[in-house]
Amino acid sequence: MGGREGTDRGVGPLSRPFDREILSGPVLAAGRELLGAVLEVDSPQGTVAVALSEVEVYAGLADPASHAYRGRTGRNAVMFGPAGFLYVYFVYGMHWCCNVVCGPDGEPSAVLLRAGRVVAGEELARARRPAARTATELARGPARLAGTLGLVGTDTGADLLDPASPIRLLAGTRIPDAKVRRGPRVGVAAAAEVPWRIWVDGDPTVSAYRANTRRRVAT
């Protein structure tokens, strides 16, 4: 169960993989270009695809909010490899969140996929996320997006740009500059001032902005 064996293409072979050159370049530019791209995931239950509306950039070893900040560990190892691979991590004891590894090989950057619109497999997405009251909520937020797509930690390392992969990043409709907005990252304590959250202006699938909500420790 939970494997990626049974393939059943949704968007189909007409769509082309995202450009690895773009992902391998400067991570902020890569994040901006990911808006409008489509992440498509096969499972035995079917295929779900999401068009990205919101992302966050985590920029290499110098970014104190990045999982790579304190160097290579078992969890973040894939970030240190080439661009275009999937990094899925577990947070708050119950949620998965997914990233696209970006930047040059050896420079551990990643782009967190924060939100998107379900463009294929909505019935399966709704079965996975029964709490969603509307279609726009199915992938509004990073853990919801990962849950809608059925992504978990063992999916880390998938080559998103291989057409034969069950988890594929596809070139979608590029968002024009006039609709691209940037601001502070969500829920991040370190480097809270850098405007590395990028989203599509006015898109209802974009998550509600929350400044970091770290709990106060009991006195």
Add this chain to the structure above:
DNA sequence: CCATTGATCGTCT
């Protein structure tokens, strides 16, 4: 609409 809080565990110190 907004603010608050409990849930829950892998990962790193």
Add this chain to the structure above:
DNA sequence: GACGATCAATGGT
């Protein structure tokens, strides 16, 4: 042993 790149339920305005 502490802490999250969060969500959903709850209760107030």
